[in-house]
Structures are given as structure tokens and as C-alpha cells.
Amino acid sequence: MRSYETIFIISPDVNDEARPALIEKFKNLITEKGGEITNVDEWGRRKLAYEIDKKSEGYYVxxxxxxxxxVPHELERVYKITDGILRYLIVKVDK
Known part of the structure; x- marks a missing residue:
């Protein structure tokens, strides 16, 4: 198994009730494919460096x-088709 790190930005239009469900969706996807989540850090709502889709803020995870x-390939595919994801990045972490 390899170590990965992903960060994604959720649109500020996603309401507070739907946000945890969206995060849980990605966590479940990783675990269902045989992955193991080591850490989830919600950074919260932050100002973007530049506007994305006319939005200046996003919720970082x-x-x-x-x-x-x-698993990262499947995760990327799901990020692309999920409404409410502004940006994402998946990187392999060298130990």
C-alpha cells in the first residue's frame, strides 16, 4: 500500500448539513476500495487565492x-463528477 494525501475544496454554496455527508462519501469510497484513512483535517472556510466559478471562498478538507x-484514480473520477467540489489535488507521499 502507498501513502497519499488529498485536499479538496467544497463550494460555499453547499449547506452545513450536506457538507459532512460529502466528506463521508469520499471517506467511504476510500475504505470500500480497501484503503485506510489515517487522518482527516477540516480546515474550514477560507478565502481562495483567486476566484473559482465566481466564488471567493471555499471549505478546505x-x-x-x-x-x-x-484508489486515487477512482477518487479523482468521483471528484470530477461531484457537484460542489471546486478543486482537488491528490499526491503520493514519500516516506
Whole structure:
């Protein structure tokens, strides 16, 4: 298993009740594919460096996980089709 780190920005239009469900959706996706989540850090609402889709703020979430190589590809696919995700980044962490 390899170590990965992902950060994603949730749109400020997503209400406070739907945000935890969205985060849980990505956590479940990783664990269902055989991955292990080591850390979830919600940074909260922050100002963006530049506007994305005419929005100047976003809700940042950092997640560390261990998984096989195919999990980040599936996670990226789901990020792309999920409404409410402004940006995302998945990187492999070298130990």
C-alpha cells in the first residue's frame, strides 16, 4: 500500500448539513476500495487565492490515506463528477 494525501475544496454554496455527508462519501469510497484513512483535517472556510466559478471562498478538507494504486484514480473520477467540489489535488507521499 502507498501513502497519499488529498485536499479538496467544497463550494460555499453547499449547506452545513450536506457538507459532512460529502466528506463521508469520499471517506467511504476510500475504505470500500480497501484503503485506510489515517487522518482527516477540516480546515474550514477560507478565502481562495483567486476566484473559482465566481466564488471567493471555499471549505478546505485535507485527508491522508493508504491504499493501492487504483484508489486515487477512482477518487479523482468521483471528484470530477461531484457537484460542489471546486478543486482537488491528490499526491503520493514519500516516506
Amino acid at each position: 485535507l485527508m491522508n490515506f493508504n491504499s493501492d494504486v487504483d
